Amino acid sequence: MELRQLRCFVVVAEERGFGRAAERLNIVQSAVSQQIRVLERGLGVVLFDRSSRRVGLTAAGERLLPEARAVLAAADRAREVAAGIRAGTEGVLRLGTVQVPGDRIYRALTAFAALAPRLRVRLTKLPPAERLAAVRAGGLDAVLVRALPPGRAADLDTVPVWTDPLYAALPAAHPLADEPQLRLEQLAALPLRLAPHEHNPPFHALITHALRAAGAEPPPAPPFTSLQATLAEIGVGPPSWTVFYEVSGLPPAPGVVFRKLTGLTVTTSLAFPSGPPSPAVRHLLRAFGEGTTEQTQTVPHPARAR
Known part of the structure; x- marks a missing residue:
């Protein structure tokens, strides 16, 4: 599992579509689809229901979405702390x-x-x-x-x-x-x-x-x-x-x-x-x-x- 996979997962869930998610992430749609497939294989669950024209979350996807957001928020916080350490405003x-x-x-x-x-x-x-x-x-x-x-x-x-x-x-x-x-x-x-x-x-x-x-x-x-x-x-x-x-x-x-x-x-x-x-x-x-x-x-x- 990688942070970029989780970020793709969250953005697709928020945009309810792979195309709009690709535009927001500034990458091609095939790359978004690939990241989601790799994440699903790694987790052993299906995250999105692709049976309709509108992409929706599966039950597993709904449960994992808040966890993915928490991981991304923690990663962002870690980057902020690292920046503070470099600036001499954070750390020990x-x-x-x-x-x-x-x-x-x-x-x-x-x-x-x-x-x-x-x-x-x-x-x-x-x-x-x-x-x-x-x-x-x-x-x-x-x-x-x-x-x-x-x-x-x-x-x-x-x-x-x-x-x-x-x-x-x-x-x-x-x-x-x-x-x-x-x-x-x-x-x-x-x-x-x-x-x-x-x-x-x-x-x-x-x-x-x-x-x-x-x-x-x-x-x-x-x-x-x-x-x-x-x-x-x-x-x-x-x-x-x-x-x-x-x-x-x-x-x-x-x-x-x-x-x-x-x-x-x-x-x-x-x-x-x-x-x-x-x-x-x-x-x-x-x-x-x-x-x-x-x-x-x-x-x-x-x-x-x-």
């Missing part, structure tokens, strides 16, 4: 996410829904390296990644969507705790708790490159594990410090103070396959531009990461 956009301060993502998704109300967003949380691998492999359409340095996304385009300050957490009894803000070089002698490179390569690279640029080489300390556990060890253990970005407010930590690091920020970017962004990703870029806060730094065109 698969987005790899990060945890961010406040309701930035929710505001961006609200703006996205207003731009493309029939396009759904499916959020996926993965570690940074897996997130990038997924978008490269086609499993995700776009991903949010923090601290993505040049050279780490050679086959992706990236657009910064917001920038956040970085904070140092250090013992409240340390002399540097009296400073309102800190520079990296001031912390050069204090052991640094930093997560291993493999746990978050982009952020690890951001901090180590910034320390190198500042001429600071803090002694190593036990690695950063979780924020809560690391802050507890800083508060009661030997003097050390760590660096982090705010996700859900600065946590309470007895014996620890938080100081903003001067001149050091972390940027969250939207990464997607290199080349012109798809219509859906263009909607997403616009939504992040409209839905983020004053901390957001939007870029009008994607920048190829080298």
Whole structure:
């Protein structure tokens, strides 16, 4: 059974004649008759009563007519959906996410829904390296990644969507705790708790490159594990410090103070396959531009990461 056979069936039924149906379909009458014969053989029933001068439906034809119309309507709807997917107004956009301060993502998704109300967003949380691998492999359409340095996304385009300050957490009894803000070089002698490179390569690279640029080489300390556990060890253990970005407010930590690091920020970017962004990703870029806060730094065109 083919759609063209069903269409011929419906048109012949509506026009009550093969000749008028052929005119409406803009094909020859013999082709219409052939399509109907093939359909009848395939279904094993006779659809039209050809005994009179006027073609009429058999009982089987009357029963099958609404089903044929439903199939054709579904096919037309499928074509409309496919056209919407090509235009970026229908379908599913698969987005790899990060945890961010406040309701930035929710505001961006609200703006996205207003731009493309029939396009759904499916959020996926993965570690940074897996997130990038997924978008490269086609499993995700776009991903949010923090601290993505040049050279780490050679086959992706990236657009910064917001920038956040970085904070140092250090013992409240340390002399540097009296400073309102800190520079990296001031912390050069204090052991640094930093997560291993493999746990978050982009952020690890951001901090180590910034320390190198500042001429600071803090002694190593036990690695950063979780924020809560690391802050507890800083508060009661030997003097050390760590660096982090705010996700859900600065946590309470007895014996620890938080100081903003001067001149050091972390940027969250939207990464997607290199080349012109798809219509859906263009909607997403616009939504992040409209839905983020004053901390957001939007870029009008994607920048190829080298």
